[in-house]
Amino acid sequence: MPLTLCIAALHTVFPGVMCVVNRRYIWLYGRSTLFFLRPWLPVRIRNAHLAVEYPGSVVVCNHQSFLDIYLLAAQDQANVCLITKSWPFRLLFFFAPTMRSAEYIDAESLSAEQVEALCLERLRDGVTLVIFPEGSRTRTGALGKFRAGAFHVAVKAGRPVLPLLIHNSFQVFPPGAKGFHPATIHMEFLDPVWPQAFAGELLPHRAMMRHVRNLYVKHLTSVTGE
Numbered sequence: 001m002p003l004t005l006c007i008a009a010l011h012t013v014f015p016g017v018m019c020v021v022n023r024r025y026i027w028l029y030g031r032s033t034l035f036f037l038r039p040w041l042p043v044r045i046r047n048a049h050l051a052v053e054y055p056g057s058v059v060v061c062n063h064q065s066f067l068d069i070y071l072l073a074a075q076d077q078a079n080v081c082l083i084t085k086s087w088p089f090r091l092l093f094f095f096a097p098t099m100r101s102a103e104y105i106d107a108e109s110l111s112a113e114q115v116e117a118l119c120l121e122r123l124r125d126g127v128t129l130v131i132f133p134e135g136s137r138t139r140t141g142a143l144g145k146f147r148a149g150a151f152h153v154a155v156k157a158g159r160p161v162l163p164l165l166i167h168n169s170f171q172v173f174p175p176g177a178k179g180f181h182p183a184t185i186h187m188e189f190l191d192p193v194w195p196q197a198f199a200g201e202l203l204p205h206r207a208m209m210r211h212v213r214n215l216y217v218k219h220l221t222s223v224t225g226e
Contacts, residue, residue: 022102030073040182047189051077063132064170160192
């Protein structure tokens, strides 16, 4: 905690540098957590390098459990900005200064226009956005309805969407569980989806959203065999 507060304090003196440092610090914290949990929660990820190959992209991820925020560290891109609800800033109060210094976006405390402006600014700076398009964790394990915000930003910025699939974190840590159930978690980056492919649609961002959600349905079904 003292290190976290020290890093956050330095942000006031060196905001540009410390912003990048804090993002890497959070990524390393998440990766070290996954390392120590590996005997009980091994993570298998395919195409972990894709977010590095496409910096300044919009990573969308299905949201199965509380663990998903930590699982983001399994991929190789450290310069990421998470768009999230307010609860991590409240419940992870000891970590909140670092998240704010990393310029994570608290979407619940801002208007939609402010969130969009900040997202576009991050993308112009080459930062990779991470958004859970379902908006909240699934309560049943099923894929939820997608919201269009992430895709609207991708279309406006002309940047690709990178779908990141998480499978099995719901079974490991379902809502209301007092502990976790050891199991292997599988993750996979799909190929980038470019907004230019939907330029002829009446609402390109919604067409893009439907396409990406269909990819999730297809790939998650193939994993579960349902």
